[in-house]
Amino acid sequence: MNRYPLWKYVLILVIVAMGVLYALPNIYGQSPVVQIKAKDDAAVTESTLDKVKSLLNDGEIAHDQVVIDGDTAVVKFSNLDNQREAQDLLKKQLNGFDTAMNLKPNVPEWLENLGGSAMNLGLDLRGGVHFLLEVDMVEATANKKKQLRSDLTAALIKQKIPKKKILWEGDSLVVGFRTAADVNKALDLIEDDFTELTFSENISGDTFELKGLLSEQSLRSIKENALEQNLITLRSRVNEVGVAEPIIQQQGLERIVVQLPGVQDTTVAKNILDATATLEYRATEIHGAAALQAHASGRTPPGSTLYFESTGEPIYLKNRVIATGNQLIGAEATIDQQTGQHAVNVQLNSMGANRMLEFTKNNVGNFMGVVFKERVPIAKNEAGEMQYRSKEEVISNASINGVFSNRFRTTGGFTQKEANDLALLLRAGALAAPVQIVEERTIGPSLGQDNIDAGVLSVQIGLAMVLVFMLIYYRMFGLIANIALTINVILMVACLSLFGATLTLPGIAGIVLTVGMAVDANVLIFERIKEELRDGNTVQGSIKSGYEKAFSTIADANVTTLIAAVVLFAFGTGPIKGFAVTLSIGIMTSMFTAIVLSRAIVNLIYGRKKRLKSIAI
């Protein structure tokens, strides 16, 4: 009566084997590495590897292996000091590449090929900085309103419609005119250009007004844009600092989470937030081969300045600025309807448009470049003045194909990604809403290691004590429960690794707690079996009804705990979520190991003995 069909044993064996396999990557530990990635996203080649190797050998920095992983080169080190030295060296000497320090698990290749990966460690375990940023939406909205007002004013002046006043009343832009005819004329002329506003007329007595209401949808899109713009600029700036696997994510409608593993100097990280970016449209003096030649001879044409494109090629731009970033209203990637090419649509405000018109009239066929300028505060000097690191780069250089003013399109054989990137950089150089830190958590790397050690030790000791107790108290059945309990921990680790979950300190607490609670199911079953035996049931019958009767109790008890875990997950942030995840996974795996797996072992041992008189329980 206590026998499982063969397929059940096989299935259980397969699940356990899979669990062991996918938990395995976690025992190999992690090595410090430096990751090297080309700035233009091109794949790293063998020649780069050779260059890296020779640089490291010349600098006498001990390193393990240098391999290509996807489109990055990865150099492994045996200790953190070598990693840091190598990072400094490569940053200085390897042009055109971004380098970043990281920790990589030493998972053997055959395991990786099977999809095995180690658990990600949270910041509290590996050290690093966590920021929660809030985008100043009031400022973002105010900027947009200011811009709309000045644009509308310019449009009315251009159309020569006299107005009495123009001001914001709440979310409505109110324009006062002298006559009803002016109101109608203005409405006809501007309605199509200002789609953000919903216009209505207000003509009564001697008031002749046009009201442009900023719709809910426009307000929302202002906020969405402000958030997205900040996400993008943060991403590009963080990449610049050289952090591997940074997390930069939207949280809710107004917040951004930034996690920088391994970063210790929070000043650098915070300064990223204070960086300001602008851009300038300027006429191109010389570019291409001529610029290369001029650069080689060191002769800068008068009235112009030397810049570099993102590819590293020199280019000379005239000093006179045509339009600047704060005259830019928008930039978006698009596809040219006629040619089918990827392009970027740019929109300037009236002031920028006038200057652009004036410039393009005389320069059709010439080139125009865009300089992206960024100022990032680094640190205060001894006198207490803030020092800045600035970056200036030409992000676009295109020929002028016609006369244009406020709206124009940049093409240039872009890929979709290039078009998107250019649009984002252009927007980043425009007015952005400032961000503010609302939460910061920094964990030093030594504290991270201490946390891991303490966590692992408490799991080991806790588990050992429970195992010993169960063995003494339930003897043979205790041993069976112990096997189930151990496999439960293995399955939990396997699930966490497979789901790509991040292990945090509260997550470890969740594992420890499940260890304590996982024995509960077995205790329930064993106590039931004992009861049945006392009531005079046969041994085989007692085992059977013990498992059966305990099942509904176990299910009810676990479902209620699961409810609490799900609520924790839904409401919790960061560390609490980690706890909820491990707790939920633990509840589910413990149901399997305590009920199905332990029964399988009991069946294997006792199932065939027909005249079983007693069991060690």
Added chain:
Amino acid sequence: MKILHNIKYDFMGHRKVAMVLSLTLILIALGSLFTRGLNFGLDFTGGTVVVVNFDEAASVPAVRESLEVAGYNKLVVKNFGSSQDVEIIVPQQVDAETGVAIDNAKLSNDMLELLKKMDASAQITKADFVGSQVGAELVEQGSLALLYAMMGILIYVTIRFEWRFSLGAIAALVHDVVITAGVFSIWQVEFDLTVLAALLAVIGYSLNDTIVVFDRIRENFRKGRKATTEEVINNSIGQTLSRTVITSFTTILVLMALFILGGDLIHGFAFALLVGVLVGTYSSIFVASTTTLALGISREDLIPVEKEGANLDHIP
């Protein structure tokens, strides 16, 4: 090995004593919660906590002085773990004139700069800054989480058992959460985000215990012996007592490991769970069932009407 198996003890007979004890504990807990309140950690109040490590033993008064000279006040400066580590707690700054909270995310960096002048080996090992708004949101989210967890459980237990049981379970939960929070209030143990998580885990745990007892009560009712409700409940608690004690014991074993070895960050969490598990074990025996009994549970409430005939056949 057998402990506490099938205890014949008149648990319900002592329910008055238990009720007085529980009510006294709850009153003390509530009294402390209302008068002393909880010692909310940075997660909830907002502010900055910085732990700075020096190469050699640091002088706490010197650290305090150099910071106070620079204009920081209301600081708490103390050693953290070892003599080389100093913890500096800066409460949420409030603008004296407007009463508006001021958030200064750069505080930790400014302080480090000052301390580096005193001792160049100064290094931040841990820095937490929580803005005033984030803290306020956490309180709201935390309370909501507790509320939703209880509602979810109420609904589930009502569906699986009966409304008197779900009220009994909730009574036990409130009992456990209030007393555990009371312990944190009386001894002014710091109440941070992980403690809140622990309180929610206590809910799950205490419920686990309660459900096991309820399950047995339901089963014993359905067996249809002619015992009084009180006797059925007494038997059920007695039959499950060994399991209750063993499970609590193993859980406490691992919690002790966490509490002693898990490190500072997990201390509060382990402490809250230890208290919660102890109180939860008691409440699943004396509070949940007592409440259900007081609400007038009887055999008829648990036997599905349509199955009554079928059930009778099983009676020997």
